[in-house]
Amino acid sequence: MFRTSGHSPYRSLLVDIKPASEPLTFPDALYITPDSLLASIKSGCVRLPVIHLRKRVNQDDQSRRKLTTLVQSAFVIALLILVLCFLSYCFLLYVDYIPRRHKHIIEVYSWSALWNSGIVDSDTAADEIPSVSFPARSDPEHRLTVDNQSLKTARRLPQALIIGVKKGGTRALLEYIRMHPQVRAPGAEMHFFDRHYERGIEWYRNQMPLTDESMVTLEKTPSYFVTDDAPARIYEMNAKMKLIIVVRDPITRAISDYTQARSKGRSTRSFDEMAFYSNGTHRLIDTSWGALRIGLYARHTAKWLEYFPAAQLLFVSGEGLIADPAGEMARVQAFLQLDRLVTGEHFYYDPVKKFPCLIRPDAPVRPRCLGKSKGRPHPHIHPDVIGQLRDFYKPHNREFYSMVEQDFQWL
Structure with a gap:
């Protein structure tokens, strides 16, 4: 005797079978077709307490449903990609259309x-x-x-150089003068006339920014000032080169140089140990130390005056770039024969760093200050050390004042 459960005989079948003389054993639950089950029952060779049957077709239906869902998902994704591509294409057309539309006005x-x-x-x-x-x-x-194609631009060799001095304020001067719309300068120090001269003049030219004939190309490398070969090399390239030198109290400059070297891990000795040496009986100033040697401005300036007239050299006060940046920039712009466009309204004094920052009048641009290393606090140096250095530099500073006909108030 058998009976079906559910609404269809193909879903499941419960079978109760009498004992047979030669039974065949099967698993407790077996998936077979109804026809094969009926044949086995009629032959009397099946003994099972309960058999649950399900139609194998249901497995095929589940597989087909999964496949259909997968195909539908793939179609939706492909459709979304097509829509995104179309929108991107429309955006590119719009961006290309705007400049062409306004080119004539x-x-x-x-x-x-x-x-x-x-x-x-x-x-x-x-x-x-x-x-x-x-x-x-x-x-x-x-x-x-003005048209993007109307201005003939090229990479030109510099007409002016900021040649020194290290830790004197050259970076500040470069950033200030680059505010002028007729000045272009590479941001990095090229070191052509002291380190890369063998690369040739065309290499140097290719490092310069694009300019037109009305602009001034400027380059800054402070080490040129103390490089023996630099004056002759620069003169050979351009005998009319305008040279700008930012000078600063040599003692303050030396301490700043030492502070930078120590911050970069280049020095572990104290300032006193670097600045002095003993000959056995006296404590002498060590001018072989670069931080002190750079401050002998008269000695270095004399080498430049062998090649260039004094009228082609401009000495800028490093202290003035902090206390009166507009005043120093007026001198620089006049020296470069530029209109005085960088004025006092372009500077904002930062009370925290105690250093000027740059601003643009009538433009929605935030004030731009120099890097974190600018205005960096100096280590404390004993007053006796400062006094000894002051006495040492005094005659050299007087000679320098006389040479450039300018008093920087360092004595």
């Missing part, structure tokens, strides 16, 4: 108009100016049509 008053508006900065090359429309002015003499 680009009008600016001057480079300073672009710079003061915050659209370009001192690092922006002339061929990188964005397409922008400014309102026209009635006076045609003040209008300059």
Whole structure:
């Protein structure tokens, strides 16, 4: 006797079978077809207490459902990718359309108009100016049509160099003068005339930024000032080169040099140990130490005056770049024959670092201060050491003042 459970005979079948003389043994639960089960029952050779049967077709249905779900998911993903690609294509078309649309109406008053508006900065090359429309002015003499292709730019050798001195304020001067829209300068020190001269003049030219003929290309490497071969090499390249030297109280400069070296792990000895040596009976100042030797400004300046006239050398006060940056920048701009565009309104004094920061008037740009190493606190040096160094440098400073006809108030 058998009976079905559920709504279909193919779902499950409960079978109660009488004992047979020669039974066949099967597992307690077996999946077989109904036809084979009926045949086995009729032959009387099946003995099972309970057999649960399910249609094998159900397994195939589950597999087909999984496959269908997988195909649908893949279709949806592919559709989303197509939509994203289409949107990206439309965005690229729009971006390409904007500059072409405004190319014929680009009008600016001057480079300073672009710079003061915050659209370009001192690092922006002339061929990188964005397409922008400014309102026209009635006076045609003040209008300059600018197109990305109209300005002929090239990499030119420097017309001016900041040649020294190390830890005198050269980085501050470079950042200040780069605020001028007609000045371009590489950010890194090239060291061409002291370390890489064998690479050739074309290598040096290729390190320079793009400029047009109205701009001044400037390069800064403070070690040139104390390099014996630098004056002759620079003179050979350009006898009319304008040279800028930032000088600072040689004692303060030496302490700053020592502080930087110690922060980089280059020195473990104290300042006193580096600055002095003993000849057995006296404690003498060690001028072989570079930090002190650089401060002998008159000795180094004399070598430059052998090649260049004094009119081509400008000595900038490192202390003045902090106390009166606008005043020093006025001298620098006049020396480079530039319009005085970098003025007092471009500087903001940071009361924490006690160092000027740069700002742009009438432009939504935050004040930009120099790196963390600027305004770094110096170690305490005993007053007796400072007094000895002061006495040592006094005659050298007087000679330097007389040579450059300028008093820096270090005595």
